[in-house]
Amino acid sequence: MRVDSEDVIEQYRIGEEPYYRPTGDEVALFEAAYAVRMPMMLKGPTGCGKTRFLEYMAWRLRKPIVTIACHEDMTGSDLVGRHLLDVEGTRWQDGPLTLAVRHGAICYLDEIVEARQDTTVIIHPLTDARRVLPLEKKPELVHAHPDFHLVISYNPGYQAAMKDIKQSTRQRFGALDFGWPPRDAEIEIVVHESGVSPEIAGRLVSIGERSRHLKGHGLEEGISTRMLVYAGSLIARGVDPFSACSVGVAQPVTDDPDVRDALHATIRAFL
Numbered sequence: 001m002r003v004d005s006e007d008v009i010e011q012y013r014i015g016e017e018p019y020y021r022p023t024g025d026e027v028a029l030f031e032a033a034y035a036v037r038m039p040m041m042l043k044g045p046t047g048c049g050k051t052r053f054l055e056y057m058a059w060r061l062r063k064p065i066v067t068i069a070c071h072e073d074m075t076g077s078d079l080v081g082r083h084l085l086d087v088e089g090t091r092w093q094d095g096p097l098t099l100a101v102r103h104g105a106i107c108y109l110d111e112i113v114e115a116r117q118d119t120t121v122i123i124h125p126l127t128d129a130r131r132v133l134p135l136e137k138k139p140e141l142v143h144a145h146p147d148f149h150l151v152i153s154y155n156p157g158y159q160a161a162m163k164d165i166k167q168s169t170r171q172r173f174g175a176l177d178f179g180w181p182p183r184d185a186e187i188e189i190v191v192h193e194s195g196v197s198p199e200i201a202g203r204l205v206s207i208g209e210r211s212r213h214l215k216g217h218g219l220e221e222g223i224s225t226r227m228l229v230y231a232g233s234l235i236a237r238g239v240d241p242f243s244a245c246s247v248g249v250a251q252p253v254t255d256d257p258d259v260r261d262a263l264h265a266t267i268r269a270f271l
Contacts, residue, residue: 009103012064020056042153044178047224064105070115104147127172194232218259
């Protein structure tokens with residue numbers, strides 16, 4: 001039995017309020033951008049809260065959110081859809097982007113620089129006054145639902161000559177910069193998300209802050225808030241704090257023995 005796409009889009013609706021700790025005026029700015037349907041770009045390091053922020057905004061705006069994790073093997077058909085064979089013959093199945101365009105969802109292209117540029121140009125007609133999505137294989141010209149909103153994200157820290165956003169794409173978006181939360185906010189986040197005490201959370205945040213000074217000196221990226229939450233969650237489950245930080249922080253972030261030893265020394269100093 002075929003499922004109506006109206007029913008399919010409902011599975012992307014967020015039922016309960018996600019926890020998000022604002023650190024500035026990003027909520028008000030995003031609401032203003034949504035009001036005029038300005039496509040938005042979220043920039044910031046891995047694990048700093050970009051995705052959680054957008055989930056929170058989708059809940060706040062009461063809109064479904066269709067998330068697409070971009071990768072280098074992603075094709076245009078993966079985004080817009082394709083013809084499929086079933087017992088009744090050939091039928092068209094909308095891709096996640098088309099589904100969001102038809103039904104007025106927020107479409108989130110996560111880490112867009114991981115996708116090939118010849119794939120991401122598909123979004124261009126959706127990011128200007130036309131707000132249309134051409135389905136060349138169908139063929140059909142889908143006019144975006146009035147509530148449709150396009151959001152992309154990327155990590156400037158991993159930006160390289162071969163993995164950058166073209167200016168023809170970049171200039172179609174407004175942008176919000178995300179960084180590591182202020183210390184008090186990050187402690188609050190770690191406490192809420194992991195269940196550890198404020199004292200332990202403060203020590204974990206100190207480890208994260210120290211590691212971020214190593215960016216470019218052995219680490220490609222400092223320890224993220226997400227990783228601190230992982231370590232805190234293990235500690236809250238009764239795992240020895242040093243072991244929790246080794247498993248949740250030091251070992252995932254680097255394979256360099258010298259850098260890992262330096263992180264272990266930092267962990268011992270604060271825990």
